[in-house]
Amino acid sequence: MGMGKRARAFIASAILASTALFTAAPGWAQELVGQPTPGGIGLQPAASPLKVEAHIFHDAILMPIITVICLLVLGLLMWIVFRYNKRRNPVPAKWSHNTTIEIIWTVVPVLILIFIALFSFRLLFAYHDMPEPDLTVKVTGNQWNWTYEYPDHGVGEYVSNQLPEDEAIAQGVPFRLAADEPMVVPVGQVVQLLITASDVIHAVALPAFGLKTDAIPGRVNETWFRADRTGVFYGQCSELCGVDHAFMPIQINVVTQAEFEAWVAGRGGAMPGAEPAEDAANDASASEVEATETEVAPAADAAEAAQ
Numbered sequence: 133m134g135m136g137k138r139a140r141a142f143i144a145s146a147i148l149a150s151t152a153l154f155t156a157a158p159g160w161a162q163e164l165v166g167q168p169t170p171g172g173i174g175l176q177p178a179a180s181p182l183k184v185e186a187h188i189f190h191d192a193i194l195m196p197i198i199t200v201i202c203l204l205v206l207g208l209l210m211w212i213v214f215r216y217n218k219r220r221n222p223v224p225a226k227w228s229h230n231t232t233i234e235i236i237w238t239v240v241p242v243l244i245l246i247f248i249a250l251f252s253f254r255l256l257f258a259y260h261d262m263p264e265p266d267l268t269v270k271v272t273g274n275q276w277n278w279t280y281e282y283p284d285h286g287v288g289e290y291v292s293n294q295l296p297e298d299e300a301i302a303q304g305v306p307f308r309l310a311a312d313e314p315m316v317v318p319v320g321q322v323v324q325l326l327i328t329a330s331d332v333i334h335a336v337a338l339p340a341f342g343l344k345t346d347a348i349p350g351r352v353n354e355t356w357f358r359a360d361r362t363g364v365f366y367g368q369c370s371e372l373c374g375v376d377h378a379f380m381p382i383q384i385n386v387v388t389q390a391e392f393e394a395w396v397a398g399r400g401g402a403m404p405g406a407e408p409a410e411d412a413a414n415d416a417s418a419s420e421v422e423a424t425e426t427e428v429a430p431a432a433d434a435a436e437a438a439q
Contacts, residue, residue: 163176163177164176164177165177165179165340165361165363165365166179166340166363166364166365166366167306167309167365167366175187175190175339176339176340177340178340178342179340179341179359179360179361179363179365179386180340180341180342180357180358180359180360181358181360182255182258182259182341182342182357182358183339183340183341183342185255185258186255186342189251189252189255193248193251194248197244197247197248201244259342259355259356262322262324262354262356263322263356263358264322265322265323265324265356266318266321266322266323267282267284267285267317267318267321267322267323267324268282268283268284268323268324268325268326269281269282269315269317269323269324269325269326270282270283270289270325270326270328271315271325271326271327271328271336271347272289272327272328272329272330272347273327273328273329273330273331273334273335273336273347273369273373273380274329274330274331274334275331275332275373275374275376276369276373276374276376276377276379276380277291277292277293277294277380278291278292278311278369278380278382279291279292280292280313280315282396282399282401284404285396285399285401285402285403285404286400286401286402287396287399287400287401288399288400290313290399291313292311292312292313292314292315292382292383293311293312293313294308294310294311294312294379294380294381295307295310295311295312295381296312299312305364306366308378308379308381309366309367309368309381309383310366310381310383311381311382311383314364314383314384314385315382315383315384315385316384316385316387316392316395317359317384317385317386317387317392318386318387318388318389318391318392319359319360319361319362319386319387319388319389320358320359320360321358321359321389322356322358323356323357323358323359324354324355324356325343325345325354325355325356325357326352326353326354327345327346327347327352327353327354327355328347328348328349328350328351328352328353329347329348329349330349331349332349332373332374333346333347333348333349333371333373334346334347334369334371334373334380335347335369335370335371336355336367336369336382337367337368337369337370337382338365338366338367338382338384339367340365340367341357341359341365341384342357343355343357343367344370346371347371359384359386361386362386362387362388363385363386364383364384364385364386365383365384365385365386366381366382366383366384367381367382367383367384368380368381368382369382
């Protein structure tokens, strides 16, 4: 009987310690948006509708099931250890099978997996059911950097490398996560990512948006996101791609529509349906020349008539 009391006390203290751990966790660190939180124990705050759905799936479906299973298994182990040990059972039992229990521990896990699959497939379909994209960004993984291209906006391919440590410290941004040339997208717009690689397999991973898609040479994978707030969001290559794998950060700057249009214009591009700045300037020059020629022609005709 004394052993049973000690077992119950041990289980109770473990539960209390776990409760205190999760209760005190928010006080350890203030959650950072778009980057890892030192001392954090949960998922990064969601910044897109898909990641919100992923949080619900994790927090409301998976975690309760995992917790119940872990506590059940722990309870069964403790009960068997203390109730059926050698001192309490000097003569072992002769039976070895129980059909009812074997049916239960086969059927119940199957039902649990089916229940999880209902929500898992729903989330998976949401990732593949992309709305009409507002803009497309081609992402190419290289050893060891990223290149971005905006085909619909006339922004040519540019290289994004890790920001040097001294510059990261000077700017107050996280080293090994900040990039010198980030991807820039407008807030609230559906962004289609066309992801590939030029050499080996890489992977685009950005936790705040729920992105994790392989970049494979000779193949184009597709994913999408819609940022619900402005800010700077960080990710990394999550596929072991070589000796400098750890130095391939992904930085996405989410800006307002006006700021995005200004950025596109600064890159020599233009919004779909609008002329690039360079072409508009050329057209304006051509119009000026044509107007000048039109004005000069009558004057020349008049001079010839006078002669």
